[in-house]
Amino acid sequence: MNGADSSRDARVARLRQARQADSAAKAARTKGAVRDLLNAGQRISFAGVARKADVSTWFVYNTAALRAAIRQAMSEQAQHGVQAAAVPRPARATPASLHTDLATAREEIQELKRERDALKHRLRFALGAEIDNAVQPGLVQRVQDLERHTQALTRDLAEARTQAARLTEQQQESDETIASLRLALREAMRTVP
Template identity: 40%
Template sequence: MSIWLVKAPGLREAIEGAMREQVAHGPAPSPPAPAAQPSVSRQSLLNDLALTRAELRETRKERDHLKARLRLQLGSKLDTTSHDDLVTRIEGLSERNHSLQRDLDAARLQSRQQQDEIAELQADLTAARAAMKKVIRQANAGGSSDPT
């Protein structure tokens, strides 16, 4: 409390009088408590509980439904991604297979050509050997008189 209020004329006497009265009679009674709220009936509480439980069941049902939808969407996305990756991989493998098949066909063709060339060269070699034998025989037959 401020000092000037206590020293104000007439106010100090009123404060001291109130203090004496409080000591003599005890503190002033407090104001009456507000009226208690009306009690809630047991049936009303049971109804509220039943409604809350029903709402909770609906909320859980909705949650489960949303979880299932989310799971399906994520699974579908993963499947689609996997599917796209697999398609890309299969296309790459198919292209590689065609490339290898072309290389194999080219190698087989080259092999056939080389086999044909080998057969032709062997025939030429056989003919050259036969001609060489003939020349050697002729040279030996005609040159037996010449000692050189």
């Protein structure tokens, strides 16, 4: 029994080492992804970094050093006003990429909502200050310009919601496909002698 215990302990130790090596490789890829996104001028987000590094969003949120690096990069971009660049999409969608795209879309929707609310707040103060000094025709023109800008932001939000709905549908289809493949695999395994 002593020999069996020592071989089991050796296997457990090898598994631990493999898991630690895998985590270290994922962390290195994630830090590289943050650096690449910053250098490319692309907006940093947890889901975007996870997609670029090919790791789960759970991994980036639950690894303290990575979470801190991503938050630092996000705050650096916020201070310098970095705009989002076009993010290339993979040619073939996988369930994992669809989940990541959905998480990205949801995060971007939240960012758009926050930006919209901040703009509304700033506009209220700016309009309140300018009403006292503005001439009526100039004020009407400014209000019309602001209404057009608000409509444009509303359209952007609607497009983001449509994209999120589309990604949700794709995720559901992928989940159904995965479930049917698992069922077929189980049936195939039962028939194999």
